[in-house]
Amino acid sequence: MIDTLRLTAEEANGLLERREVSSSELFAAYRAAIDERDGELHCYLRLCDGEGGDGIPIALKDVISTQGVHTTAGSKILESYVPVFDATVAAKCKARGLRLLGKTNTDEFAMGSSSENSAFGPSRNPWDPSRVPGGSGGGSAAAVSAGLAPWALGSDTGGSIKQPAALCGIVGLRPTYGTVSRYGIVAFASSLDQVGPTTKTVRDCALLYSIIAGRDECDSTTVELPEHVELPNEDGLRGLRVGVPKELNKAEGIEPGVAAAVEAAIAQLEELGAEVGECALPLSVEFGMPCYYLIAPAEASSNLARYDGVRYGYRADAEERLEMYERTRNEGFGDEPKRRIMVGTYALSAGYYDAYYGQAQKVRTVIKREHDALFETFDALVSPTSPTVAFPLGARTADPIAMYLSDLLTIPSCMAGLPGLSIPCGLSEGLPVGLQLVGPQFAENTLFRIGHALEQALGFDPVPERLRA
C-alpha cells in the first residue's frame, strides 16, 4: 500500500530504485488518490496518461506547455489550445523519466492569490476546503499537500509559488530570475516570471530544482548556475547570518498567530547556531506593491496582446476584423486579466509612461539596492511568507486591492530577482503558516541548507490534519 499523503519524492525514487514498486504502480496510486479527493479539491484541470518515462509522477501548473496536452492558463481564451511543443521544463522532466500526472489549476494567466480567478472554478485548501489554497499556483500546492502528486511545478511572478505553498503547508521555491527556462511558459510579466518547484520537503525541492535549472538556448535570459545544486544534509547552521527585516515582520495586516509561529521559528534558527540580527528594508516593503502593480500589468498588457483570435485560442463571431479582436478579448478574458490589461495600457500610454512605468522601474532599482546592501551583512533574510493563513473562498474577490495585499511580503524580493524559499513553520488557528527565506541571487544552496535544518528541527507534519489516518 503506497501512502501518497506521506510519501516524499525522494522516498518514491527509493522505492523505484529498490524495485519495491513499479513506476506504473506509483502512477496508479496517485491516480487513485486523485479519484478519491480531487472531486472536492479541484487541483487538476486535466489528467494525463503518464507521458514521460519510467520514473515517479509529477504535476505541472497549466501555464506550462505540454505537447499534445491542453494548456489553458486557467483561461477561457486558451480553453481549446493544444501546444505543438513542450516547454523546456516539461521536456527536462520527461527526459529525467518523470511521468505527467496532469495539469494543475491556476488563476487565469497566473494573475491572482487564491486560484479563484481560474475560468474553470477555484481549487480548495486540503486543510479546510471552505478556504482557498492560495494562488496563482493553488492547484499545484493543494495537489502536493493532499497527496495527489509527489511534487509539482509552479510559476511565480509576485508570489504564485511561495504564497500557495505557505497556505497549504508545503515547500515552495521561487528560483533566482534567469536560472530556469521560461521557454514554453504562458507569459505574464516576463521580467518577473520564474518556474519553480512545490514539494513536501526541502530536499525534494532541491532535487527538482536541480532537474529544471540551467541555461537554455531557447530562452536568452537564462544563465548557467554558478555552482551545483546540493541536496542539504546538515542539521546545524553555525556560521550563517540571518537577517530579520522589521518591515517584513511587523507589517500591518500580519496576523498575530502568523507572527508568533515565525518568531518561534526564528528562535529555533538561533538554537541551530545561526546568528540572527534585526535589519531594515524601509523602501522595499512600502513601495514594492505599487511598483509591482505597475510593472507586472504593463508587461502583461503587452504579453496578452497576442490573444487576438487569429493564431490560436478562442475567436468570437464578428463580421469585421477589428470587431473580432475586441469581442474575442472581451469574451475570452476574465475580470482580472482585463483589469491588468487596462492598468498596464494606461501606465504605458502617451503622457503617463514616465510618471508610472518609468518611475516604477527606478523604484525597482531602489528595491534591488536595498536588498544588495543587506546581503553584505546577512546570508539570508527571514519573514512570514503570507501575512495571513488561508482565507475563506470569496473573502477577497470583490476587492482587488485586498487580494493584491496577499503578496505584500513576497513581492519585494521578486522585484529584485532574488530566490525565495517558503517552508511550513507551524499552525495558526489550525492552518499552516509559511516562513519565507530570501537570499542573494544564486544562493539557492544556502536557502536549502537553512530550510532543511529548520524543517528537521521544527518537525512540522505536512499532512493536513483532516486527512490523517
Place this chain on the structure above:
Amino acid sequence: MEISQDEVLHVARLARLELTDEEVERFGGQLSAILEAVSKVSELDLAGVPPTAHPLEVANAWDEDEPHECLTVDEALRNAPDREDGHFRTPPA
C-alpha cells in the same frame, strides 16, 4: 484619482478590448482605486537613479546563425480558429 468613462473607453480601445456598459462602470471605479494606490511611486524623488528593466546583469546572448529544425506550417496552424491554404484566415479588415 478619478478615471472618467471616456478615459476607460480610450484605454480599452488602445488595448483592443470591448467592454460592456456594466464593465465600464465597474472597472472605472476599480481602476481609479488601483491607480491611486500605485501612484505612490511618485512620492520618491528618483532623479539620477537608473531604471531596472531586468534583474540580472547579463549581456546580450548571441547564437550562431544556423538553421534549426522548426515547426511545420501544419503544426504552426494547428491551433488556428480558421485557416486556408497554409495561412491564417480572419474576417475582412
